[in-house]
Amino acid sequence: MGLRYVVSIVEKRKQERYAAMTGLIVWTYDWVPEGPRGFVRDIRLRWACEEAGLDYAVRTVPFADRGADHLARQPFGQVPFLSDDGVEIFESGACLLHLARKSEVLMPRDPAGEAQTLQWTIAALNSMEMVTVPWWFLEITGASENNLTAWLESRLAHMERVLGEREWLAAGRFTVADLLMADVLRIGKIRAVGERPATEAYIARVTDRPAFRKARADQLDHYAAADAARARQA
Numbered sequence: 387m388g389l390r391y392v393v394s395i396v397e398k399r400k401q402e403r404y405a406a407m408t409g410l411i412v413w414t415y416d417w418v419p420e421g422p423r424g425f426v427r428d429i430r431l432r433w434a435c436e437e438a439g440l441d442y443a444v445r446t447v448p449f450a451d452r453g454a455d456h457l458a459r460q461p462f463g464q465v466p467f468l469s470d471d472g473v474e475i476f477e478s479g480a481c482l483l484h485l486a487r488k489s490e491v492l493m494p495r496d497p498a499g500e501a502q503t504l505q506w507t508i509a510a511l512n513s514m515e516m517v518t519v520p521w522w523f524l525e526i527t528g529a530s531e532n533n534l535t536a537w538l539e540s541r542l543a544h545m546e547r548v549l550g551e552r553e554w555l556a557a558g559r560f561t562v563a564d565l566l567m568a569d570v571l572r573i574g575k576i577r578a579v580g581e582r583p584a585t586e587a588y589i590a591r592v593t594d595r596p597a598f599r600k601a602r603a604d605q606l607d608h609y610a611a612a613d614a615a616r617a618r619q620a
């Protein structure tokens with residue numbers, strides 16, 4: 387029996403085990419360094435579940451060793467991903483829309499409200515995060531000049547105008563689009579670029595929600611428990 391065959395059997399068994407897991411499971415890393423704590427994107431899924439009152443569990447994949455098993459479920463070796471009674475889904479935006487199908491709290495059911503929620507959810511990912519993440523990455527890697535700053539400022543200025551005119555992005559009330567947009571905008575370095583009072587008020591309003599505060603506290607507890615476990619093993 388070849389090694390490759392044995393590995394494929396082990397992988398198949400693992401996949402079958404995951405498929406057999408019941409309920410909603412948010413997958414994240416078993417541990418991360420201090421820096422990203424409170425910002426790891428599993429918070430988006432935890433937060434959505436909390437808003438919608440959905441029961442969920444949190445399970446982990448190793449941060450240090452992202453093997454074939456992890457790549458089979460998130461092809462970039464990232465987190466989060468979600469399992470839902472054997473359905474597996476990755477990309478935080480896709481996971482959020484999957485959850486939004488379960489609860490009107492996250493996305494209205496009328497066609498106009500739903501369309502607005504979808505468009506702003508994609509805008510958060512594809513018009514804002516597409517700019518904020520590379521800009522932030524250049525900043526933290528100490529590039530001598532960040533050539534993306536004008537692009538970032540332009541996008542942030544457009545959002546400031548939008549948020550100066552409305553309290554919520556879609557359907558006149560909180561939706562999953564606000565959850566995602568606020569999570570994209572709440573990064574400290576992004577907030578420190580220029581003065582945007584409407585955006586600041588929006589971030590404060592959205593992140594003051596009990597569901598966000600619980601999701602963030604739970605994520606911080608999760609990684610604190612991981613530190614404690616590592617200390618015991620040392």
Ligand SMILES: N[C@@H](CCC(=O)N[C@@H](CS)C(=O)NCC(=O)O)C(=O)O
Pocket residue numbers: 425426427428463464465466476477478479
């Ligand atoms: N587009 C992905 C991005 C996921 C992502 O950046 N995840 C981070 C944690 S918040 C990660 O796993 N970083 C480690 C890496 O990229 O290797 C999503 O929204 O799910």
